[in-house]
Amino acid sequence: MAGTIPTKNPVPSKDIRDLGFNSEKIDEFVTSLQHSYTDRFGKCHRTVEGMNWVVEQLIEQFKIDVNQAIIAAGYAPVGTFQDGAAVTLLNHVVLWSLPDGDGEYYRWEGSLEKIIPANSTPQTTGGVEKGAWVLVGIKNWESVFDADLNAIARLHNVNVNQVSTLTLTTVDNCSLFFNSASKVCYYALSPITGEITYISSDNDGVVTLTVSGNRVEIYRAGMIAGNVEFRRPQSQSTTHVILRSVNIGGTRVHIEPNGNVEGTTAKLDWMFDPYDKDPNNYRIGSIYSYTGDPNSTGEGAVYVYNAKSVGAAWGNWPSMHFGFQDDSVGGTPMKIMFFDTGASQFYAPMKGMWHHGKKVKAGDYVTASIKIYRAVNTGTTGNITPSHTSGSVSDGSVTWEFIRAPRGQDVKPAVIFGERDDMPMFGLPNHRVQVLKPVAVGKGGFFDFFGRNDELVGRMIPSTGAGGERLLDIVSSDGGSRLRLNSTSKTLQTANLATVFTAKTQNTVTQIDVSATTLVRVGNSTPYIITRFVGGTGGQVFYLESTTAGQTTLKHNSYIRLKAGADVVLSDKHVIAFLIASDGETAMQI
The missing domain is CATH 2.10.10.80 (Seminal Fluid Protein  PDC-109 (Domain B))
Incomplete structure (x- = not known):
């Protein structure tokens, strides 16, 4: 086919003949079905069709080579x-x-x-x-699979037998599951045993399994787009998180159930240092008991105890338990509690701090906004934190009655002894205690004693007199009567108290038993002669009372020394006082 005849001018050429020739060659390069074309200098080049043909040949040769390698x-x-x-x-x-x-x-x-x-x-x-x-290139898949599982086991410090791939399979006591496709690890709250027959897709870090017919959730762990996610689903809608730096004495951060985040180096790092070193006066920062309370009486949390300032922020009225909390072995024999002396009752054990989603019963006490509230109705707490200072206000679900805003200066310790079910204690629902073996009580402390009907019986109070006397008072429930032991002057004093003796009546005997008694009563209806008092102790004082006349005679002898130096016939309502001599046998009339 005739066409433009080009020149032999060097490249690039602006000759109109060369430009016309080149436009024809571009069309030939793009649209021709031939595999090559010739330029204006006579050299051969591949067209687009020619290039496609070469690529197809190479692909076919590659397939042959791969197939031969696979077959080989x-x-x-x-x-x-x-x-x-x-x-x-x-x-x-x-x-x-x-x-x-x-x-x-x-x-x-x-x-x-x-x-x-x-x-x-x-x-x-x-x-x-x-x-x-x-x-095909992995003939020993087992070794690669085991390497992944071993790495996961080492990372989480568990036995490799507790790690499984996330697949439809049978597992035994597995807690960690590895998705080999996405390279994501999931964990279960409790070890899983059984046949996995269903695996859901990942829904915001949660995968649902069907294990032997039961629905089980597992949870993704790891870093997501630079954020560290902490997930611990449980029956409660919230939980506590404590983050601590690696360095000794570093910063601690505490995330509370109500969403508050607290913690600075100044506040929490002084938690257990000597009190004088604490510039903020915080003796205790935060202590939580995760073992739980089997009697469901409280959450066991001490939020902040600020010993010097007037105010104190309490997450709960704390109590320290000594002994067993398992009722099968007798309950708790001893506990130390805090008592609000400015109030009329114990607000402990409480139900802990208020937070959204907390289940409470009518009458339960909680703390919120550094105040004490009582639940008016049973339910699950709403999303409005109580902060009112009078009356009753709803949190969106439960109505809370304002009780008191405690002050740090009013908080005193109380020591309680005894088994949980021994004796009811006023103001402490479901708690029954009694004094077993008293121990030393702190300065200004006291013991309260309660009867079976939850009423205060009496109080034991140590104190110091105006002259420095060491005093121990036993006070009646109304505070009107007092028995005082003055250990400095070695005296026993009473106020508004009458001394009453329990009589030991002995008739028709000649030897009267005076052991462990202050009053002996005789009322013989026929004549008897008393020749001796037995069972006495040196220094003991006792009284002999007669309720009949002329029937009882006291014999003056070496065992009974009478003032008259002769026998005495007792009349009705006749009383004689005696002192047992140091020999423990001779009774002398006083």
Whole structure:
């Protein structure tokens, strides 16, 4: 075909003849079905069609080489995931071809025959993991699989037997699950045992499993887009988190159930240092008991105890338990509690701090906004934190009656002894205590004694007199009567108290038993002669009372020394006082 005749001018040429020739060659390069064209200097070049032909030849040669390598390795290609295939032998392999696949061959480790429908992928036909599809280049999948599980086990400091792949399989006591496709680890709140028959997709870090017919949730762990996620789902809607720096004496951060975050180096790092070193006067920062209270009486939390300032922020009225809390072994024999002396009763044990989603019963006490509130009704707390200072206000679900805003100067310690069910204590629901073996009580402390009907019986108070006397008072419940032991002057004093003796009546005997008594009463109806008093102790004083006349005679002898120096016949309502001599046998009239 005739065309423009070019020049032989050097490149680049601006000659109009060369420009016309080049435009014709561009059309030939793009649209010609020939594999080559000739330039104006007579040299041959590939057209687009020629380039396509070369690429196709290379691809076919590559396929031949790959197939030969697969066959040489003992594998037999049987098709692609895109076109569908049937795997009937262990050495059959299937290609996940490009461009929508990865260009790799896969072999099937599960049961045969395996049918692969058209338009499939390895993930939609069993997954890529041990016992399913594996890459042909990985002959020892077990070693790779075990390496992942061992690494996870070491990271979480657990036995490798507690780690499993996240797949439909049977597990035994597994707590960690590894998704080999997404390289994400999930953990269970309790070890899982049974056959996994269903696995949901990841829903905001939560995967639902069906294990032997039961629904179980597992939770993602790790870093997500730079954020560290802490997840501990439980029956309560919230929980506590404490973050602590690695360095000794570093910062601690405490996240409370109500969403408050507290903690600075100045505040919390002085938690257990000597009090004088604490510039903020915080003796105790935060202590929480996660072991729980089997009697459901409180959460056992001390929030802040500020010993010097007037105000004190209490997360709970704390109590320290000594002994067992298991009722099967007798309950708690001793506890130390804090008592609000400015109030009329103990507000402990309480139900802890108020927070959203907390289950309470009518009559339960909680603390919020450094105040004490009582639940008016039973329910689950709402989302409005109580802060009122009078009356009753709802938090959106439960109505709270304002009780008191305690002051630090009013808080005093109380020591309680006894088994939980021994004796009811006023103002402490479900707590019964009694004094067993008293121990030393702190300065200004006292013991309260309560009867079976929850009423105060009496109080024991140590004090110091105006002259420095060491005093111990036993006071009646109304405070009007007092028995005082003055250990300095060695005296016993009473106020508004009468001394009453319990009589030991002995008739028709000649030897009267005076052991462990102050009053002996005789009322003989026939004549008897008393010749001796037995059972006495040196220094003991006792009284002999007669309720009849002329029937009882006291014999003056070496055991009974009478002032008259002679026998005495007792009349009705006749009383004689005696002192037992140091020998413990002779009774002398006084």
